[in-house]
Structures are given as structure tokens and as C-alpha cells.
Amino acid sequence: MDLDPTPRSRDIRLRARADRVIPAGMYGHQAASQLGDGYPQFFRGGSGAIIVDVDGREYVDLMCSWGPVILGHRDPAVEAAAAEQRMLGDCLNGPSEQLVLLAEKLVDTIVDADWAMMAKNGTDATTACVTIARQHTGRGLILVARGCYHGAAPWCTPIHNGTLPTDRAGVRYFDYNDVVDFDRAVTEAREDLAGVLLLPFRHVEGEDQELVDGGFARHVREVCDASDALLMLDDVRCGFRLAHGGSWESLGVRVDLSAWSKAIANGYPLAAVTGTDAVREAATKVFLTGSFWMNAVPMAASIATLDRLTAIDGVSIMARAGARLREGLLAQAGAAGLSVRYTGPDALPYMTFVGDSHRQMLHAFATEAVQNGVYLHPRHNWFMSCALDDAAVDQALIGTEPAFAVVAKQFGTTPTV
């Protein structure tokens, strides 16, 4: 691993070329323009827990491509399954048998799934849930929690530029985990409540994460039942990292529809909607399609991913990696005299510094960490993968230790809370 602060000549050259042919040089959640100077914009590749940027610098990957890479980059089992299907064909005039095998596997694995439909983006899946809920109930309004991300379509995008207020005419908002505010929103929706779309826990960019309150979740379920409205879980970001059968499996709160994507095929483009028999009929009435939604290779990759996750108990591996990372980071913070808040499940953690309301300390920490060969993000939660064995986590911790020192030196130590 090359930790020298050599000029990032290739990344810089590519950014200049990108500026000419891509608006602002890059767009969307992977744009590095808001990150520190040490962050690469362009990557060469990855293997297991390690990614390499275009200048050959290696990083322990704590972002996992913002979620999709759950087994590690280029997992041999997934690549073999994908290659086998690719030798036959991928994009055809109809699905391959992989569609049936994957749907059966999702139904077998996910506690609330009686059926499955495939798509390509997480946004496709959340939009499909909303559409099916409206068709099922014959009503219009969907409740979502304020600030929670459900995709980039006009009805849910966090940035409203270029969209119309009417795009969001069928959406109402409440505060996550707040029964009183939720009930207010339900009351205001009156007879037009089609459903509630929830994240498994509250993760909002730049904010400490908040686990779901079991009582709140049960209350939402009861209200949906009493109102003949649907409860939809947006498991796009968390899916397959917290539980094999859905992120609320252990909570015991059933959901009517779930949206999946990201980790479902270890990086191959795929999304899915699953639902219960009660809403199956509605799912047959809506028009959901896309040019590549039936591609066979991502489905073969997904089956291999889900099989592998089950075989190795991926949830436990990621929990273990996340716990080791948490313990290491908290010890390092304490030793540096810095007080931090470490929130969310260990498999999808986020860390902030106490008193760092503008996240300047966190930006300094992340910028130093990435220069030390640890890729994490200062405003978005991190992701564990099954490739993060003890050695990889320890390698990450070697890179984060001096980052705490830099923060302490630049901002001073903070009182322990």
C-alpha cells in the first residue's frame, strides 16, 4: 500500500477531461467535489476489502460502493455464477430461468415475501411499492418520514430542482419514531391514506443515526391495519446486512411490501420488490418495466450472493467486523481525547464528533483517513462487507489512528460525554 502523498496526476487529469464532457465533471452521490482534497474521484478497481484508485493508491473499503458490495469486490462465487450465465446470454427477448430461481429464493429467504418482481434501481423498487400501494387501496397518499431518502425520482428526490410541487402531491411527511406526529399525519390523510413507506432505521446524511423504536413500528403496523393501508419497508440501503430475511425480521413487525437493491447482487445492477399475497393482485395491474430488468446475469449474481450470504452467515460476519471497527475507533477517539457519537447498527455505522455541528472535524478526520488508506465518507453512513476480516479492520484502524490525532491537533480535544 502506497501511502506517499504523491501527486494524484491521473485523477487530476481525468477530472479536467470530465469537466469538459460531464456537467460539473461528475454528478450524483458519488461526486467527490464536496469531499476533501485527498479523495479520489476515479477508481481503477477492487478486490475483496480493498479498492484501488486510478493512481494506484489502495484503500480499505468501508463504503462498499455505497452499499452494493456486500461480499467484497469481485467475490469468486458471484463472479463464477455470473460468468456461467454470461456464456449463455444476458439480455434476451424474455427472462431466463434465473428470474424464477431468484424469485423463489427471495420468497424462501424474506419473511414477508410471497412474491417478487425485479427492476434495476432502488428508486424503481420504491416507486413500484408506492404504485402498487395506490393500486391496491385505490387511494393516493403515501406517508414518509422527513429527511429519509427513498430515491432520486421527482416524487422522492431530496433536491427539488427541476421538479414540480405536483410531483409530490401524493406524499405527506412525519417525524421518524414520533408516534404523535405520525398520528397527526394519518389523521390529516383521512380516507386517502394508501400506505406508509419507512426505512428500517433512520439514517439521514450528516446526522447521527437512530434505530427504529419497536413500539413505533408496531403502532404504524396497527394503524395501517386499522386503516386498510399498506406498510412498506424501504430496505434498499440496509437489506441483507442486518438480517437474512429482511431488516425488521427480528423486530417481528410484518410489512406488506419491501423495496430491495444495492447489496442484492454484490454490485451487479438489480433491484426487487417483494410483497405478500394480499397485495399480489394489485401488483399484476400496474405497469412496471425496463429494458434491462430481465437481464439474466445480474439475477445469477444475486442468487450466488444470497446463497453465499446464507452459507457463511454474512450478517454475523459484518456484525463482527463492525463491532471490531467500533471498538477500535472508540478506543482511538478516547486516547486522542475526542468525544464521538457512534450510531446505527455495526454493519452500517456512522460516527460524528461531539460539538462538531458543521461536521468540520469529521471532514478533517475523513480526509486524513482516506490519505492513510481508509475509504469512508464524512456525511454518509458506512457499510461493512464480509471481506472485512479482522486483519482488514485492523488495517483500517492503522489508518484512522493518525486521523484522530490530526483532528485533536486542529480542533482541540473534546470533553467526554
Added chain:
Amino acid sequence: MDLDPTPRSRDIRLRARADRVIPAGMYGHQAASQLGDGYPQFFRGGSGAIIVDVDGREYVDLMCSWGPVILGHRDPAVEAAAAEQRMLGDCLNGPSEQLVLLAEKLVDTIVDADWAMMAKNGTDATTACVTIARQHTGRGLILVARGCYHGAAPWCTPIHNGTLPTDRAGVRYFDYNDVVDFDRAVTEAREDLAGVLLLPFRHVEGEDQELVDGGFARHVREVCDASDALLMLDDVRCGFRLAHGGSWESLGVRVDLSAWSKAIANGYPLAAVTGTDAVREAATKVFLTGSFWMNAVPMAASIATLDRLTAIDGVSIMARAGARLREGLLAQAGAAGLSVRYTGPDALPYMTFVGDSHRQMLHAFATEAVQNGVYLHPRHNWFMSCALDDAAVDQALIGTEPAFAVVAKQFGTTPTV
């Protein structure tokens, strides 16, 4: 090629299994439930111009996966480029240099492109065009031609189940190629006209195709200029089959934004938006993103696809294949005493029988053709690929000849028009 009417045991078994775990057993544009009994639902793979269903039956592919497969299935040059990138990595924490190389290639190739942005679905691309147009103009209304397909999102889906009228609050409709009706729509939009989204020519399911009228296209351009509104070309379906530089390249009518997908990467999941410098700033203001939009392998496949299309002059090859198919089919129809209308560009043709307003004759023709080893669709336009050499077209024509005879026998001959 096995032309025996053997039981489609594997397809039938898979359909039964799919019925349990997928709503209606299959969904979207590739659902075979509306097609004749001979149509397979599930495919095993493909190579060049030939596809194979799960029961091992082979077909000359005249649908090309509904557009994506433009060089032929598993084109060696595309597969090699994809494999080379795959050995490095695909889904990372940011784009690879393939993003820059592809954006540069699109800008070099497409006459109206000063920049490019990548996405995953055709619907992503058309939605992005509409969003950028609204951001650029600060206005809300988009004009689209009645019946023309621009994707499956709530604002454009042809089937409104599960959507809200407000989803389409920013869309107004006019008749394609109708200057008077277009002007009416413009007048009604008044000061809120953000842009016009057009297909390169009119292709509507089950209807004869209609090429764009040059005077109409120039009129739309003039009205957009006079109104400071944007002209957007939805080249998702036609792109790269009619011209290398955009489907209106030879028409000489400039467009401000274009949507691309389908054939852009020979079946790998990819979409793109291209635009002119005038709208670049607006493109930096809107939020467009997806979990797999930066995947490197589909971009490598796209570069190889575009290179190959240029190197072999794919447009000419598909025009030649389409002309040979047209001449053959028209001769067969005439010999069978059947009068047909053969419409659209040769690379994306559609054929209907005169007097067959419910398309029963066409369904019978297509059902017989597919049983004779020729895969085409009775309600959707067909697609040529560069793999359709003279021998493949002639093989297709061997399969269609008895299909005309079946139609003539079942429905009687029709007068020549």
C-alpha cells in the same frame, strides 16, 4: 434448428413455478401472456442473430431483446471489453475512467452532444431530460405526442393504474406530425412551456409507423427557439440504429437534450442523457443518481459497442438487413395474395395486414413465424441487428413464408392496395 412441435415442457414448468412467486407469472413488456401459444416465455441464451429458448428451440432474432442487442448476442468485441474491465472492478465508490472515455465518445459521435450523463433505464434518461428542461427554463409544462412511449415512470407510463393524475400535471399532449395540434398545445401552455419531448418517428404499439415530417420537426424547433423552450429527442428506442450521430442527424434539426439507452451497450444496462452547452448549467443543478449508474463494465461495453458500430458502419448493415427482410416479406405477402403495410425505417420495421384492424391476422402470422424459428412481435416494431447477415435474413424468410400461407388459409386473401 428443431422445428418439431414438441411439448415445451421446460417453458411450461417454469411458467407454473413463476405463477407462484411472481405476480401473474411475469410482468412488463416481455410478458408472453398476450402472445400466441407458440411463444416461449423463458430463454436460455443467444449468439449472434440466434436466440435459444429454455427448451432448446432456436430462433432468428428480429426483436433483438426489444432493442438492446444491436451487434448481435454476445458480440466478441463487446464481451472482451467488458471482461477486461470486469477483471479490474465494476461497482466502486466512484466511476472509473470509462465514464470519461464514454462521455468523450458520445460527445464526439452525437451531433447535438456537448456533454453526457449516464443512468441505467431509458426512463431514467427521459425523466432526466424533463427535469433538466424544467430547471433550465424555470417552467413546468412538457409537451409529448399522444400515444408515444417515453417510459414506465408515473409521469409517462401508458397504463395509469396505481398512479395519480397529479403525476402527469406537468405534461400536455398533441398529435405527432400535426403542426396545427402542436400549435394549439403550445398556445395552451402559454408562458409555462418548458420543452417538447419527441420520438424520432412515431412508433405506437399495434399501429403502422409514421416517419417524422421534416417540416413538422423544423416547426417544433422554431417554436421552441421562439419560446425559449427546449426540444428533447427520446432516442432510447431508435438510437444508434438509424444514424451514428443521433436519429435526426440527417434531418438537420438540432435538439437540446437527447435520451439514450437500449442499444447503447449491446445489452449491458446503461442509459445516457446528452445535451448542448446551453443547458449544461441546468444539468449541474438537478439531482440524478442511482446505485449502479457508475458501474464501469457497462460503460466499457458501450465504448466497444459504439466503436464497433462505427468501424463496421452498423447503420448500413442494419439498413441492408432490413431492406432484404422487407423485400422478402413483401414478395411473400404478394405471392400469398395478402396485402400488407410495411412501415418505419428498415432497421426498425413493423408490418400489418390490410383490413386487420384487430391484428388477428398479424397474431396468427407471428405465432406461426415463431413456431418456424423466427422471433418477431405482433404488436411492437421489430429491430435489426448487425448480426443479421444475408444468410440470417434468408433463414428468417424461410420461416415466414409458411406463416403467410397460414394467414391466407385462415383469413382468406386480401386485395392489393
